[in-house]
Amino acid sequence: MKVLVASPTGLCFGVRRAIEALEATLEERGRVYSLGSPIHNPQEVERLKAKGLVVVDEIDQVPPGVTLFIRAHGVSPQVFREALRRCGEVIDGTCPFVRKAQERAMVLSDEGYPVLIVGDGEHPEVKGILGFVNGFAAVVPHRGRLEEVLDGHRFQKVGVLSQTTQKLEVFFDVVKALVGIVPEVRVYNTICSATLERQRAVCELASSVQGIVVMGGRNSANTRKLYQIALESGAQAVWIEHPDELDYGWLADKGSIGLAAGGSTPDWLIRELIERLEKL
Numbered sequence: 001m002k003v004l005v006a007s008p009t010g011l012c013f014g015v016r017r018a019i020e021a022l023e024a025t026l027e028e029r030g031r032v033y034s035l036g037s038p039i040h041n042p043q044e045v046e047r048l049k050a051k052g053l054v055v056v057d058e059i060d061q062v063p064p065g066v067t068l069f070i071r072a073h074g075v076s077p078q079v080f081r082e083a084l085r086r087c088g089e090v091i092d093g094t095c096p097f098v099r100k101a102q103e104r105a106m107v108l109s110d111e112g113y114p115v116l117i118v119g120d121g122e123h124p125e126v127k128g129i130l131g132f133v134n135g136f137a138a139v140v141p142h143r144g145r146l147e148e149v150l151d152g153h154r155f156q157k158v159g160v161l162s163q164t165t166q167k168l169e170v171f172f173d174v175v176k177a178l179v180g181i182v183p184e185v186r187v188y189n190t191i192c193s194a195t196l197e198r199q200r201a202v203c204e205l206a207s208s209v210q211g212i213v214v215m216g217g218r219n220s221a222n223t224r225k226l227y228q229i230a231l232e233s234g235a236q237a238v239w240i241e242h243p244d245e246l247d248y249g250w251l252a253d254k255g256s257i258g259l260a261a262g263g264s265t266p267d268w269l270i271r272e273l274i275e276r277l278e279k280l
């Protein structure tokens, strides 16, 4: 079978950088706590746990004096302060693109702008960014929820930015609608370039293959978006977390397959998938 791999695809700069820092610390310390899963990929998390990683959900579950790792999604200033107070050492793996979004939110807030974040309010990155805003802040999942989020406020100005893994069209739709409602709109496009490049690569792939396999953790926001983009581009697409989930019946009538992987899919899993597909 002909296999075309989206380019770029797989581990993004921010996750690769964070995981390298985590692995180096694990080698030195032997045991490292992580606030939340350091990568949205269960197989990779298991590999790191075997090296001494301990994942906890909340800062108050971190024992005093230990080494704590902050993942690429970052945390709010409140959580970071508590981490410094509680832990012997804090390794900050916050992605520079997320850091930029946090800084933008803080500047907007300091300058008196109500802040809107286009994204998923349950996502840890968005929760962290919200912590940088002192005044009004709200999360807009998509254009259809904008009026509800504004909740009758007649703002004269707003600042708007995006979750780093947001789809460009969703962000633009919200910005376009805001321009028609609020007299002054300051826009920061904080979608990271790694996300944009991966989304474009899937669009391009869709027209040249008979189906697309998207691989990435079920809890990975950027993998979900790649899968949606593949479907919206008119491709037949499946989303798997591991090569073991390949549906050989679905593949049977296809002569060419595209492969795209979320930003938290490790290289070794992608290699394994390519090898299996090429043997068909």
Ligand code: SF4
Pocket (backbone or CB within 6 Å): 012, 013, 014, 015, 072, 073, 095, 096, 097, 098, 164, 165, 192, 193, 194, 195, 222, 263
């Ligand atoms: S998807 Fe973008 S913002 Fe998120 S970790 Fe990767 S490079 Fe950073």
